[in-house]
Amino acid sequence: MAEANLHPTSFRSHSLAQIQSQGEELIEQEVTICGFAQAIRGKGKICFVDLRDGTGTCQVFLKQGMVDDETLASIQNLSRESTAQFTGTVAKKRPPKVAEGEPIPPPEYEVVATSATILAQAETPLPLGVADDVHVELDTRLDNRFLDLRRKHVNAIFNLRGKILQYGREHLINEGFKEINSPKIIAAAAEGGTNLFPMKYFERDAYLSQSPQLYKQLAVLGGLERVFEIGPAFRAEKHDTYRHLNEFVSFDIEMAWANDEDVMGVQERMIHHIWSSIANNDSNLIDDINSFRRAQDQEEIEVEIPTLPFPRVEYSDAIEMIKAAGQDIEWGDDIEAHHADIIAEHHPGFHFIPRWPMSMKPFYIYHDKSETSQSGGQLSRGFDLNYGRDEMTSGGQREHRTEVLKQNLLDMDLNPEDFSFYIDGFRFGAPPHAGWGLGVARLTMVLTGSRNVRETVLFPRDRRRCTP
RNA sequence: GCCCGCGUGGUGUAGGGGUUAUCAUGAGGGGUUGUCGAUCCCUCGACCCGGGUUCAAAUCCCGGCGCGGGCGCCA
Incomplete structure (x- = not known):
């Protein structure tokens, strides 16, 4: 499918889909991206954020020393589905470990953050899990359609x-x-x-x-x-x-x-x-x-x-x-x-x-x-x-x-x-x-x-x- | 409007007269980690409402409210 012509906005230089599709040319370049924090992993010196916007997903990597400690801690404590803005450089993602015989997936790109801003903190708990496999009843979904739509x-x-x-x-x-x-x-x-x-x-x-x-x-x-x-x-x-x-x-x-x-x-x-x-x-x-x-x-x-x-x-x-x-x-x-x-x-x-x-x-x-x-x-x-x-x-x-x-x-x-x-x-x-x-x-x-x-x-x- | 069924943590469920109320997911805390909505440990959180039966009700009965399925109605 032809990618839509998404011009940069006041909040981001690239969509998350663009980070993936233009990843090779963007490597080492500085970008600013925005999205919903779908999953946050890491409590120590590093942190990974699976960021999602309306175009796709992208992993953001934060590391002690690359960002200030206060920022790192605030992102590590971010609640799921909060929105955030990250600035950093594009890098090729480390390939995931795959079971023997499985095909190696195509390369993906990530953003190694140098700064982060929380745009809107999400309340917890969520009325329905956006990324969970737990079944949700239609009525609950419709009552919370704004979240359901994020699935x-x-x-x-x-x-x-x-x-x-x-x-x-x-x-x-x-x-x-x-x-x-x-x-x-x-x-x-x-x-x-x-x-x-x-x-x-x-x-x-x-x-x-x-x-x-x-x-x-x-x-x-x-x-x-x-x-x-x-x-x-x-x-x-x-x-x-x-x-x-x-x-x-x-x-x-x-x-x-x-x-x-x-x-x-x-x-x-x-x-x-x-x-x-x-x-x-x-x-x-x-x-x-x-x-x-x-x-x-x-x-x-x-x-x-x-x-x-x-x-x-x-x-x-x-x-x-x-x-x-x-x-x-x-x-x-x-x-x-x-x-x-x-x-x-x-x-x-x-x-x-x-x-x-x-x-x-x-x-x-x-x-x-x-x-x-x-x-x-x-x-x-x-x-x-x-x-x-x-x-x-x-x-x-x-x-x-x-x-x-x-x-x-x-x-x-x-x-x-x-x-x-x-x-x-x-x-x-x-x-x-x-x-x-x-x-x-x-x-x-x-x-x-x-x-x-x-x-x-x-x-x-x-x-x-x-x-x- | 008719028939059938169901209401249990935030979400989705198991149980079906006496249980410490099950499991998953989640949330809070911690460990570890260039990880792959990871993983490990600890903690938290629920029986729709009202009445009745019973020594004892989440469980049985009645009513209410809410919901689901099927049908009817429907250019």
Whole structure:
């Protein structure tokens, strides 16, 4: 991976990663570095500090005579995770003793300190061990997320989350999409179907947005052609599962002159680009996760680049598949979690489930009267993207015919007048269009092998947790 | 909202009517050391809250609070 261009700051001349990567040229040169003291060893005439910053780690060596006695003692008594600044010269580290037959590791560099400054002393004991292998419960971790994040594998998860967004953006921009932002304060229940968080907007009642859906469509109706948005969505549902949160980040696209199949193509190409870019550029982050998993006796993760196209399992076929497995289900029923398990046995990776019954899809999803199931039920152009049993995406072609939109609302017991701000957008010419919304945290779960969506959200908001 | 389970040092655990309450990690002190989140010695620190049963409760019962898992609900 190309190293970021980190200029020197007022506190340091080099990052710790730079000490390692430029070590050979830096030997005997004076540098100033900063970091968290991960481990401090030595009580006598010498002292070693394993220093860690956001880029890597570096050992600092202090020796009586090289620094004044007071400094040496203060560093020897430093508590773990305190921050400190060291000035000294770069030297090649003594190679560690390795067991016979083991490969000799590549050379590492260290800083032999001539002066040290404690920046902030950490209190003891720590509420959770940053460098310890002792298991920590998720709740304790989330209560102390600032410390939890210092753990290497946790840090790697959020680095990877950033990479997913970076490569996703990169891909969409390549396909001609523009990034937009839609309002999160809305006047009315935008879509129905889910509970919204009410709020006060000056003297009026308002709500937090559950989805950018209607607004991204209005952007396409406005001629922006292809748009995407990465932003928060809020749902006031009292769900309590490993995959639901009340605030989450939704990665949405919407594009003109396209149907459901067209945007499934965008989706699978984007995921392919994300996965292959990470496999090519960021395997160090995957390694960080795997070294933790090894220590915990967990199976290692692997970035398996999916092949294109992703399988399409039409809703009707999915129902037959579930029936064949002996489950009691009829066309028109929802596919529940234990049903999704059956589909996942056949398709463990990414797969689309297109052509849901129109009755199960929201009013803005497109349907063609000529497309019906064998039993005569109306099919829609709505689809899901699943990975194994978990839903990643919901999307579809949108209804662009004003009269049909109004009828759909009536069919679903909604009042078209409540959606006039939306329907008005269609009255003056509307392109056929389609789009989807992807759960960023859920996709990050898949990539990082996390079993709980809270692992992949910095400060998750669920039914119980609103802090920190 | 439903079902099941669990609350023991800072963290993670063992124990499951009478124990000096286990182990790891940690914290404090010390020894040794150009070491490898080293190592050795000493020390410290805990049974969620309230009520009940019992000679005796961390352990059994009831209630509360907190948490976990599964499900439902959910563009």
